[in-house]
Amino acid sequence: MTLADLLRPTTVTDFLDTVWALDPCLFPGAAAGASLLDLDGFEAMLGALHHAHKGVLHLARGGERRCLPAVFIDADGMLDLRQVRRAFEGGETLYLTKAHRLSPPLADLCRSVELDLADHGVPLREPAGAHVFATPRSAQGFAPHRDEHGSLVLHMEGRKSWMVEERAGPPRPGAVPPREWARLRFREFSLGPGDVLYIPQHCGHAARTGAERSLHVTLRLFPLRWRDVLDEVVAALPGLDAHVPRARTADAAALASGLAELLASPDVRTALPGLLGGVAARRTTRRVVLPDGGLGRHDGLDDIDENTWLVRARGADCHVTEDGGSATIHFPGGAVRGPIDVLAALEHVAKAPVVRAADLPGALGTDAVVDVVRKLVADGLLRRARAGEIEEVAR
Incomplete structure (x- = not known):
């Protein structure tokens, strides 16, 4: 599932041009048929949690959120599901953070949305994450509030009314x-299974259930x-390590003028493009590596030849940078650097959904390009294509 799927029938471009960071918007039925999570699956996730009371699972009721009481945890550090069920039946909303760490489908969705936004020129300052909210009948877990993040609310089960x-x-x-809150003007939304609601950052909201319980995922x-x-x-900008002249420290206007002069200096203007050019690559390298058969990535490495089909590892994006006489491809968890002769090959890898060493452009010989793809497999950017994957990409 992609961001485009969640916004149907609106295109991603139209959404970013007219809705993003501005207005709440409902996409009725956009997630219909998505088998992301149901209440039984949510309970299974809870049953696998260890030390859930340490900031992972929270209770919320009547506008007050609190950490899970220690009595909910057994002697082995696991959740006592009987206590959780009683709390839910008694009116408590169950709020699970970082659900993408527990659910591969949610992890894939978060990474997909994050990369879709980046492809449209909207990078995120933090990785996209999924939180899950299960609310019993006739309940409101949270008081009206504003978040510092935008939200895509994917409604999974039941119904919930939003202001x-x-x-x-x-x-x-x-x-x-x-x-x-009493003075604000609202839009009201009633969400059912498959509906998607976008809420911009700093947009006040509150929600409650009626006759049906509710389960939703918030990205x-x-x-x-x-x-x-x-x-x-900022740490690498030239001139910022210099001492502030004593004559300026007592005068706010003089201090402001001096800082403005420094930031507008030719040295800073010259340095900024190079410093900013590495931002995207650094953000890519910091992304969490998703599981995708990586523990066995060295098996059969020597059997990879120029005709072996390879695909990008799950959730892995990459950026290529050039620095003088070398080229580097950056990806979640690492980077591979080589001489400038490898630049064309790395750029091809960064753009192609499937790769064979035989198809890599540039002046490298067969042995050299095979070494390149083997290195990218060993370091986790690529992996061998599984049965049917090449045909699926071709379709």
Whole structure:
């Protein structure tokens, strides 16, 4: 499932141009038929949790959220599901964080949405993540609040009514005071199975169930901000390690003028493009590596030849950078660097959904290109294609 699937019939481009970071929007039935999670599967996830009371599973009721009481944990550190069921039946919303770490389908969906956004020029400052909310009948778990992230709410079971601020409010995440909430203008949405609701960051919202219990997954999307870009490069900007002249420290206007002059200096202007050019590559390298048969990646490595079909490892994107006489391909968990002669081959790998060493462009000989793809398999960017995968990509 992709971001385009979740926004049907709206295109990703139209969504980003007219809705993203601006207005709440409902996509009725966009996730219909997606077998991501049901209540039984959610309980199975809970049953596998260890030390769930340490910030993983929370209870929420009547607008108050609290950590799971220690009494819910047995002597082995596992959840006592009898206690969880009683709490749910007694009106408690169950709020599970980082569900993408427990569910391969949710992990794939989060990575897919994250990469789809990046492909459309919208990188995130944090990896996309999935939280799960199970709410009993006639209940409201959370008080009206604003989040510092955008949300895609995927409704899985039951029904839930939402009140969402018409437009994004002030950039102050947290609870919305009752008096302010009473003055806001809202849009109301009733979500059922398969519906998808987009809520922009800093857009106040609250939700409650009626006659039916509810299960939904929230994908949390943290847009990249200018201050995040600044954080990436500030340590390497020339001149910032110099001492502030004593004459300026007592005068705020003089201090501001001096900083502005420094940031506008030719040295900083010259350095910025190179510093910013590595931001995308660094963010790619920091992404969590998803499981995809990597423990056996060295098996049969020497059997890979120029005609062996290879595919990108699950959830792995990559970026190629050039630095003088070398080229580097960056991917989740690592990077492979080689002489500039390998640049064309790496660029082909970065763009192609399937790869054979025989198809790599450039001046490298057969042995050299086979060594390149073997290295990319050994380091986790590529893996051998499984039965039927090449035909599926071709379709």
